[in-house]
Structure formats: C-alpha cells, structure tokens
Amino acid sequence: MSESGPMVPAPFTVAGRRQETADTWTLELEPLAEEGLTFAPGQFTMLSAFGAGEVPISISGDPTAGGPLVHTVRAVGLATRAICDAPAGSVLGVRGPFGRPWPVGELGDVDVLVVAGGIGLAPLRPAILSLLARRDGHGRLLLLYGGRSPDQLLYAGELEGWRERGLELEVTVDSAGPQWLGHVGVVPRLIAHTGFDPESTIALLCGPEVMMRFTVTALAAGGLATDRVYVSMERNMQCGIGHCGHCQLGPTLLCRDGPVYAWSELESWLAIREL
Numbered sequence: 652m653s654e655s656g657p658m659v660p661a662p663f664t665v666a667g668r669r670q671e672t673a674d675t676w677t678l679e680l681e682p683l684a685e686e687g688l689t690f691a692p693g694q695f696t697m698l699s700a701f702g703a704g705e706v707p708i709s710i711s712g713d714p715t716a717g718g719p720l721v722h723t724v725r726a727v728g729l730a731t732r733a734i735c736d737a738p739a740g741s742v743l744g745v746r747g748p749f750g751r752p753w754p755v756g757e758l759g760d761v762d763v764l765v766v767a768g769g770i771g772l773a774p775l776r777p778a779i780l781s782l783l784a785r786r787d788g789h790g791r792l793l794l795l796y797g798g799r800s801p802d803q804l805l806y807a808g809e810l811e812g813w814r815e816r817g818l819e820l821e822v823t824v825d826s827a828g829p830q831w832l833g834h835v836g837v838v839p840r841l842i843a844h845t846g847f848d849p850e851s852t853i854a855l856l857c858g859p860e861v862m863m864r865f866t867v868t869a870l871a872a873g874g875l876a877t878d879r880v881y882v883s884m885e886r887n888m889q890c891g892i893g894h895c896g897h898c899q900l901g902p903t904l905l906c907r908d909g910p911v912y913a914w915s916e917l918e919s920w921l922a923i924r925e926l
C-alpha cells in the first residue's frame with residue numbers, strides 16, 4: 652500500500668511484457684520509489700495508465716516468489732488498451748493491493764478443484780502456484796480451464812509444467828481446428844468427469860458470470876455444498892476501498908468484502924435479475 656494513502660497511485664515501471672493472446676498481455680511492474688507489494692492470491696490492484704484511466708486488475712504473479720508485480724490484462728476498452736500498449740520502461744500507477752483473497756492458506760487437507768474460464772485464469776494463477784508450492788499439504792489439485800479457442804488460452808507455456816508438478820489438468824475450448832486433440836465444449840461439462848468427492852472438495856471459480864453459474868449448478872448436482880464453492884466476482888469498481896459504492900451487490904461492496912466470496916454468501920442476491 653502506498654505510504655501516501657490508498658487513493659494515491661504509486662509509480663511502477665514496466666519491466667517486462669509478454670503477449671499471451673491476440674488481445675492479452677502479461678506485464679511485470681517494478682516500483683519506482685517504494686518497496687514491492689506483498690499480496691495474497693486473489694487480491695487486485697487499481698492499475699492506471701495516465702490519461703487513459705484506472706481499472707481493477709487481479710495480481711497474477713507468484714506469491715511465493717517475490718519479484719515484480721505481475722498483471723495479465725485483456726484489452727477491452729480505453730484503459731486496458733493503454734495498459735496493454737505500455738512499452739517497457741514506461742510508468743503505470745498502482746494502488747493496492749485490495750480485496751479478500753482466495754482462502755488457500757486456510758484449506759487444510761482437502762481436494763482443490765479450480766475452474767477457470769478465459770481471462771479468469773489470471774486471478775487463479777497465484778492460488779494455483781501457491782498450492783503447487785506446498786503440493787504435499789493437500790489432496791488432489793485439479794484445474795479445469797476453458798477458452799474460446801486454442802489460441803485464446805493463457806499461460807500456454809506453463810500449463811504442462813504445472814501438470815508435472817502434480818496438477819490434474821483438463822483444457823477445453825468452444826471451437827477448434829482438426830489439430831486440437833483436447834476437449835471441445837463449455838467448461839462446466841467437464842465437472843461430471845472429475846470424480847470429485849463433495850465431502851472433501853473445495854472449489855475455486857473465476858470466469859464469466861454465466862460460466863460460474865453453470866459450474867455451481869454442475870457442482871451442486873455432484874453434491875458439493877455452496878459454502879465450499881468460492882468465486883471471484885467482477886463489477887464496475889472505482890475507489891477500491893469501499894467508499895464510492897459503485898461495486899455494490901445487495902448488502903456487500905465487492906472491492907472491500909470481495910472480490911472472493913463463498914457462493915453461499917451471494918446466491919440469494921445473484922438470484923435477483925439485473926442486481
């Protein structure tokens with residue numbers, strides 16, 4: 652957190668950039684003035700490109716490794732485009748980290764089922780890396796990852812390495828050419844084939860809201876209670892510290908109380924259309 656307070660962005664320089672897909676970049680940021688940030692998996696920063704805007708972006712780096720602040724950003728509008736275009740050596744603004752993290756430090760000896768859709772793998776990457784770093788501390792670790800097409804998959808160069816370190820991995824795409832030998836179809840369809848044990852499993856989900864809803868339904872059909880399912884929610888956010896109210900969902904402010912929630916905390920509010 653900036654010494655000047657949570658509303659003042661700290662300057663970070665772009666130390667490295669890697670293109671993940673046609674519209675998505677992973678940026679490594681180094682602080683110009685202050686110590687680097689420490690964060691917990693699932694937290695986000697308010698990241699700004701000067702003159703373009705400030706947006707919430709999850710931290711996608713390895714919490715066990717130290718080093719630069721890592722963000723994976725999909726260019727969808729003015730601010731995210733400017734952030735993705737920021738050349739090496741340029742300066743971005745960072746506030747945070749903010750938000751309630753994934754409960755990966757408190758899980759104990761359970762199986763962990765991670766379900767990600769598209770850019771949703773970015774907020775889950777720190778949780779996966781943290782769980783892989785203490786692989787012997789829990790039971791099965793599974794990742795079900797869905798993308799629109801093979802060329803839309805994030806961290807393509809890392810997925811096999813995660814598998815070698817003990818992650819059970821299934822990847823599916825909505826559509827693909829004949830060279831794709833993996834699954835085709837939406838990610839919730841993979842749930843039934845995992846053989847997960849509802850008594851010993853915790854699920855971590857991030858992706859488009861519709862994907863998370865169908866995934867929760869598939870998990871519930873397999874007997875998993877909704878207080879064992881954690882999701883990271885997205886809403887329009889501006890202050891990041893629970894003051895402005897833009898990210899309100901029912902009685903909760905996502906930036907302050909989330910973005911990670913047990914589904915059981917939100918399900919009655921998410922049942923109300925357009926809330």
Ligand SMILES: Cc1cc2nc3c(=O)[nH]c(=O)nc-3n(C[C@H](O)[C@H](O)[C@H](O)COP(=O)(O)OP(=O)(O)OC[C@H]3O[C@@H](n4cnc5c(N)ncnc54)[C@H](O)[C@@H]3O)c2cc1C
Pocket residue numbers: 695704706707708709710723724725726727728729730731732770773774884885886887888910
């Ligand atoms: C807690 C949190 C964590 C987030 N983490 C990440 C992350 O790690 N990486 C990342 O790339 N994004 C992340 N986002 C989403 C990101 O904040 C938005 O994409 C960003 O605010 C868009 O701002 P903009 O000015 O570029 O686009 P805008 O001008 O605000 O929007 C441009 C267009 O894109 C649409 N749009 C806005 N957001 C999205 C979206 N998420 N997906 C698809 N279309 C969208 C808008 O409806 C509009 O049509 C996160 C959001 C939250 C709340």
